[in-house]
Amino acid sequence: MDEQRRRRYLEAMGIQVWEPRAGAQPGRKVTASETPRPAAEAPDAEAPVASLSWVELRARVAACTRCTLHQTRTQTVFGVGDPNARLMVIGEAPGADEDRAGEPFVGRAGQLLNAMLEAIGLAREQVYIANIVKCRPPGNRDPHADEAAACQPYLQRQIALLAPEVILAVGRVSAHNLLGTEEAVGRLRGRTHRFDPGDIPLIVTYHPAYLLRRPQDKAKAWQDLQAVYRLLHAESPEAG
Numbered sequence: 001m002d003e004q005r006r007r008r009y010l011e012a013m014g015i016q017v018w019e020p021r022a023g024a025q026p027g028r029k030v031t032a033s034e035t036p037r038p039a040a041e042a043p044d045a046e047a048p049v050a051s052l053s054w055v056e057l058r059a060r061v062a063a064c065t066r067c068t069l070h071q072t073r074t075q076t077v078f079g080v081g082d083p084n085a086r087l088m089v090i091g092e093a094p095g096a097d098e099d100r101a102g103e104p105f106v107g108r109a110g111q112l113l114n115a116m117l118e119a120i121g122l123a124r125e126q127v128y129i130a131n132i133v134k135c136r137p138p139g140n141r142d143p144h145a146d147e148a149a150a151c152q153p154y155l156q157r158q159i160a161l162l163a164p165e166v167i168l169a170v171g172r173v174s175a176h177n178l179l180g181t182e183e184a185v186g187r188l189r190g191r192t193h194r195f196d197p198g199d200i201p202l203i204v205t206y207h208p209a210y211l212l213r214r215p216q217d218k219a220k221a222w223q224d225l226q227a228v229y230r231l232l233h234a235e236s237p238e239a240g
């Protein structure tokens, strides 16, 4: 793995990257005045979200109180996956399992999502998974519009840092927030949308939790995943 790629992995994992001081010699004891410093300066609490690195963004989200969801969360659910991923999966909000685990799409819905991804040859670790909001809405209700708006800069920054080739919007709340529409998922799926900024191809599909309740729609979700596959392999999504 090259150095730049390694650093991006570590940053996305929330691991601080340390820089050796110039002129440091292997095996030589480091004195107090030469203590290694972080590559980046301490995160500036006032810095615009759009300027933050992965590490800074994760820290900003972890401390966030921009909406009332912070009052009831166990922890924030930032996102997980490969910071070099070509595919970004965006769901709606953490549920009870995710709130406990601090990771999106765990539990039965997460297992189904993993299986959907594996069906197009992608391991969970090869994509990046995030949500519209980073804190669990109480009782697993949908996030309110003001909560989604408060959290939007974080997701926007994740998308900008990742620069995915394709976005998969999972479920109604995700599709509505990403596309600025209120059309039903059934009408949004089956075609390629464009996400701005970035003009990124975006496919809408059903949420795995919905598919667990309505397994008869899994065939449609499979069609959506095939469209993602074709986009990633530069084939026409209309073909087949």
Ligand code: SF4
Pocket: 061, 064, 065, 066, 067, 068, 069, 070, 076, 133, 134, 135, 147, 150, 151
């Ligand atoms: Fe902040 Fe988003 Fe959590 Fe609201 S949902 S407190 S905006 S991180």
